[in-house]
Amino acid sequence: MAGLEDGREWAYRVDPYGFERPDDFDYASYEAFFSRYLVVLTRRAIKWSKLLKGKNSIQKSLKDMNRTFPDNVKFRRTADPCLQQTLYNVLVAYGHHNKAVGYCQGMNFIAGYLILITKNEEESFWLLDALIGRILPDYYSPAMVGLKTDQEVLGELVKMKVPAVAELMERHGVMWTLVVSRWFICLFIDILPVETVLRIWDCLFYEGSKIIFRVALTLIKQHQAFILEATNFPDICDKFKQITKGVMGGQLD
Incomplete structure (x- = not known):
């Protein structure tokens, strides 16, 4: 029986995708969130199934x-x-x-x-x-032209939507590739929680690459005040690393 209990405890510490949860994982908050989110997931699964049947x-x-x-x-x-x-x-x-x-x-x-x-x-x-x-296209080619272009496009979008952040970046000479390249290359893997990444990918497959810009802009806009606390080059880079820590799946729903 002891072995069975140990096995159940180990299984509980691993999420449905195989990733081990940290020691300070908030199980109560997660279960409360997921009990509500399950209804949304079911609705999306039905919609996604219909889309796949309609388009091959x-x-x-x-x-x-x-x-x-x-x-x-x-x-x-x-x-x-x-x-x-x-x-x-x-x-x-x-x-x-x-x-x-x-x-x-x-x-x-x-x-x-x-x-x-x-x-x-x-x-x-x-x-x-x-x-x-x-x-x-061209995200993963040797020259990565598509990737570089889209990061510059994001910079222009930030100028229009979040000008204070764009001004901060320009003032300290921080290139966008330094702070968002992993967002684009890995499509938010290891940047956002698994459930959030999968939701983004659903939209990405259905609507195309504009979803990446929407998510990136949302993250920057939601954390604008925090980013603007930065006073130098390394501080800006550190702020961008921190803004994705602790983001719950429902925030980008």
Whole structure:
């Protein structure tokens, strides 16, 4: 019985996607939030299912393998099955499929998330192809032209929507690529909670890359006062690191 209890406690400390929860995780708040959010998730699942039935269009060196979700029990070598092999298969297949891109850092996290959700190599491959080949062209090409362009576009949008933050960045010579590049490359993975990232991805697949700008602008606008407390270059960078800590899934709903 002791072993059974230990197993239940361990399972409770791991979220539905395999990530271990920290020691100070607020289970009560999470359960209260999720009991309300479950209704929303159910409604979205029905809507998403109808969309998929109506539209059938979504169908180099890999040294990053061991660094992909080290805190996820499903990607550990001791896991059975270990999703590292599935991830490797998807990334190698995509490298052969799209030789212009091959493999780019950040793709491992995106493919890893897709595998966790679909639990299927082929579905993960085609979703990855939809993201990289159609929705985010030139994000992961060697020159990353699309990525650099969109970060500059975000800078222009901030000038229009949150001018005080844009002025602060310009005054201290902080380039947008220094503070938001990971938001764009990893599509908010490890930036926002899992449930929030998946909600963003639902919108991303359905509406396209404009969703990335909406989320980025929302984060900046919501934390404008906090960002404006910065008084120098490193302080600004630190503020951007901190604004995504503790963001609850419902805030971007």
